[in-house]
Amino acid sequence: MSDTRERILEAARNAFSEKGFDGVSVEEIAQRAGVRKALIYYYFPSKEILFEEIWNNALEELEKHIFREIENENYYVKKIKRFLKAYIDFVTSRKILSKVIERERPAVLNTSTEESETTWSRLKERYDVFVDKVAKLIEEGKQNQIVHPDVDSKAAAKLIAQVMSGSSATEAIQALILRGLMKES
Amino acid sequence: MSDTRERILEAARNAFSEKGFDGVSVEEIAQRAGVRKALIYYYFPSKEILFEEIWNNALEELEKHIFREIENENYYVKKIKRFLKAYIDFVTSRKILSKVIERERPAVLNTSTEESETTWSRLKERYDVFVDKVAKLIEEGKQNQIVHPDVDSKAAAKLIAQVMSGSSATEAIQALILRGLMKES
DNA sequence: TCCTTTACTGACTGGTCGGTCAAATTATGA
DNA sequence: TCATAATTTGACCGACCAGTCAGTAAAGGA
Known part of the structure; x- marks a missing residue:
């Protein structure tokens, strides 16, 4: 039910589509999602798994x-x-x-x-x-x-x-x- | 007539073809070319220009x-x-x-x-x-x-x-x- | 009310990144 | 031979990287 999780996914999708996996930092995804970086690791075990x-x-x-x-x-x-x-x-x-x-x-x-x-x-x-x-x-x-x-x-x-x-x-x-x-x- | 320059280019080509620009570090290119990293910056002003x-x-x-x-x-x-x-x-x-x-x-x-x-x-x-x-x-x-x-x-x-x-x-x-x-x- | 679960944060770590620079080494040619 | 130039190096820099963790805040249910 987590809306936050979706926001992170959406932000990550946009970032990855523009810059590719290696070109995007987890910090950037966090900023796009309006969220602290550590929260991403609460929902996803790693950048790779998120991708x-x-x-x-x-x-x-x-x-x-x-x-x-x-x-x-x-x-x-x-x-x-x-x-x-x-x-x-x-x-x-x-x-x-x-x-x-x-x-x-x-x-x-x-x-x-x-x-x-x-x-x-x-x-x-x-x-x-x-x-x-x-x-x-x-x-x-x-x-x-x-x-x-x-x-x-x-x-x-x-x-x-x-x-x-x-x-x-x-x-x-x-x-x-x-x-x-x-x-x- | 620098042979070294060619070696760097060759190593960089191989590395970039396998891992992409963002996936390769200048250090890795240097190691593949059998050369110290600083030498790459003697021949090329930046990683981008090398690419x-x-x-x-x-x-x-x-x-x-x-x-x-x-x-x-x-x-x-x-x-x-x-x-x-x-x-x-x-x-x-x-x-x-x-x-x-x-x-x-x-x-x-x-x-x-x-x-x-x-x-x-x-x-x-x-x-x-x-x-x-x-x-x-x-x-x-x-x-x-x-x-x-x-x-x-x-x-x-x-x-x-x-x-x-x-x-x-x-x-x-x-x-x-x-x-x-x-x-x- | 209190307690457990869920959501979230700040501060941090060890490591890697691209790039710089003074100094050392090697070649050149006068 | 000696000075000058070209080549190569190690040591270093600040910024940034993915990932961790102890702890705070907010719900929710009994």
Whole structure:
């Protein structure tokens, strides 16, 4: 029920989206939240764990937004078009969450999965789960003969997930990827 | 003809590509280069300026690699195919440079161009120059009726420049983007 | 009322950060 | 040879870092 906890998360999201994990101090998050630094450690055991919650939450929101939109669509041409549209919608309307993901993705993906149970390896695994879900959707499109047979589902999913591009012309990107994906337009 | 200077640059490149600008200390760069920290400040006025040299050099190498490959090709279908191939070549063969760009791009692009003469605004301007060159190439492809008329050149250039993807399946990405770009395959 | 739990704070720690500087070392060339 | 310049070093600085902790304040329930 803690409103304070939410304020801290919100402040941290904004800070991380602007400056990245290493570029933000816990003190700065505290000031943005209007709270003393020690209080952050009352709600979160470490800066890393705080970031982990934000990261997981961002991906959860993204997945919810996308898959809620396409679950009742069984015609695969529409399904994939809607998927891309929902994805672009998210990127343009939930800019802070998108920026958090965009900003820290290189660091997260650079983590070796072998590192047992570090925070960063967990973040990577979570991201991989998301990419796999997108890959599965594209793969289904291929099996339904909608997606071009030469498309590598996993590679295409990675490409799409990479497009968190700051601001402009995301619809144009959507159209380009769609044309690259489909058998014919 | 200082060999030491090169050693520092090389060590810094490796460090920045693995951990990002904020994740690397000058002390760590010094140790990797087998040099005392103070010596780095003999060759470079600041950590930021050191990074600026690496960033600019990476983009210069990338541009050289790409445009050397396509300058003598006037048939635009081949020109754009060769361009994509050269780009993928660079990303797979010059991994450290690619990683430096990939890792710090979100931070660089997040900089407002208005910030007069900060290091980061200069890095952004340099990156924008590169994207503009790619956009110009695609635009020419459009005018030669090779690239699909609906393609937004600037947006497509941004998308391509974003693909520094760690490792795998870059050829598959190349094929997908090519299909999205071209009028017909 | 008093007591337990929850929320919050200030002051602090050990360590690291980017950066400086006087002095030492090594090369240069007259 | 000797002076001058280029290169390299260790010792140091103030600022800041993530994280700790004893203790205060505020609720809430009996």
